[in-house]
């Protein structure tokens with residue numbers, strides 16, 4: 001049986017590792033993207049490829065060096081480059097001497113037969129469909145807890161009394177979830193993890209700003225690719241709400257359109273009436289919604305040369321003016337540095353603070369008079 | 370008063386202008402274009418468009434700015450799909466939105482959607498909608514549509530006969546007879562592959578095609594090849610989603626396989642998303658056909674004339690040397 005690997009997106013690898021093991025495969029866990037990953041990515045991926053393609057390229061090279069022979073990935077439903085990544089990666093890997101194969105999963109609702117065929121190929125232990133379904137359900141539960149815990153850190157971090165406490169606890173509780181295996185273990189570990197994060201000592205009085213994060217899925221989900229922007233913001237006293245999580249996304253693409261997505265589309269409709277691929281339309285829609293919900297600002301994260309996000313950014317200028325909400329965009333590439341990003345974030349936070357206190361002063365005046 | 374509709378001379382211009390112009394003039398509507406790209410026009414676009422956008426989009430902004438005060442409407446249809454298979458780059462899908470929300474002082478935009486995956490008559494319905502905007506009757510619109518369709522067909526056949534879009538447009542405009550081409554007279558033939566709005570824009574391509582012709586090289590572009598024929602040469606498991614990218618790549622696969630050209634040049638724009646993949650795939654394909662030299666030329670808003678000329682000359686020299694070497698080993 002070939003050794004299996006898959007792309008890394010945040011902490012989701014813990015779920016995929018479990019799932020692949022359950023199906024009877026040996027797994028090469030993709031390492032957290034680092035300097036070496038980027039070096040490989042830059043060396044072997046096309047020069048103007050978007051960052052996710054480069055990082056994944058590098059990750060694959062790293063896992064191939066560790067003996068991975070089969071890569072499992074998803075095709076992406078949007079008509080964007082991501083949908084073609086798989087075969088390009090395979091061609092490049094083969095051309096540099098790694099005889100790997102790639103299994104690309106397309107959305108099951110459009111290609112049900114193809115989906116089952118691919119599942120079968122991975123099913124080394126010859127589990128029944130029923131048993132596989134059980135595995136998927138457990139995996140899903142784990143994924144949900146991973147997402148929930150991460151979401152909670154976004155709320156707690158800006159209020160923590162001791163800088164860095166949330167991250168420290170977060171690192172620890174991830175391991176609890178990681179080793180949980182049965183359904184009840186996962187639930188128990190997940191609840192305990194949530195509780196542990198909640199108990200990080202906090203300043204309930206602190207005035208925090210709220211920022212929504214929109215943009216392209218990969219750089220949103222993999223903190224190493226966005227230089228841990230959410231953590232940086234948390235430390236600057238900003239609560240972030242990320243518009244996309246793997247559990248949210250997979251649900252939209254596998255089961256049915258959730259009501260949330262629909263309203264995102266509605267919100268985007270006056271500006272951009274059809275899906276242009278990737279997540280361009282969602283970025284616009286979420287920005288409108290964040291503005292309506294009274295957020296202090298929006299940050300858009302996009303890989304450099306990202307096609308749909310460039311369209312979105314052009315339109316966000318108008319959205320920002322009409323809805324009076326500041327929008328900051330980072331086009332990320334392998335040269336983006338953390339220091340530069342932090343400086344820009346600090347300036348943005350200042351701007352939001354000033355705007356908020358001005359608005360506050362305006363509201364306060366009539367009461368004084 | 371006659372309504373005036375502005376059609377920017379960029380992007381779809383090189384593919385659909387003859388059809389669009391015929392349609393509008395048959396309806397008695399005046400068509401105004403922004404004309405050839407100039408330095409000033411490009412500079413305006415670069416100033417107004419997002420810095421991270423690709424050069425062709427910046428250029429399109431420039432063309433729109435040049436037109437916006439001269440016309441009553443801007444014609445920027447939302448072209449999604451025209452062959453029932455592939456769609457256009459996301460920037461095309463969001464083009465009317467980018468212009469509407471990214472520029473100020475824009476006249477009303479006619480952004481009727483064109484997507485023929487919605488049924489065989491959907492294209493006609495799109496044109497019907499356009500005609501209705503000007504209050505024309507259904508019969509009149511139908512006549513204009515049919516006439517436009519005939520012109521599009523003729524344009525297509527001129528291209529397949531070996532003409533480049535600007536030449537074919539000139540022939541359509543001036544009438545006149547077409548002399549058969551394809552007589553490459555034993556000289557060298559290069560393929561210049563790339564999007565029509567790059568390859569055929571004299572300014573942005575730094576006159577690459579013209580330069581080659583001056584050096585005595587005949588040039589074929591992807592418009593000269595039948596889309597159906599070249600599609601069969603594609604070896605990918607999953608084809609490119611985007612029409613122009615798919616065409617360019619198919620053309621490369623086809624020409625490499627058939628070996629009918631002496632060299633292949635891929636012209637690509639800085640900041641183009643799809644091209645990062647197209648270019649890599651072409652490069653990988655070229656490795657399998659070492660007998661046909663391949664070169665990729667990236668253009669951006671600062672590309673200098675001299676740099677491109679030097680590269681072309683070097684490439685040409687290389688091709689010639691290779692040819693001579695091959696002929697030298699030929700047992701005569």
Ligand code: SF4
Pocket residue numbers: 050051052080081082083216277278279303305306307308309642
């Ligand atoms: S959405 Fe952006 S980052 Fe993703 S594949 Fe498309 S261009 Fe690349």
Ligand code: SF4
Pocket residue numbers: 307423424425426458459460461564638640641642643644
């Ligand atoms: S295909 Fe490339 S050059 Fe053309 S609009 Fe899209 S990104 Fe720009």
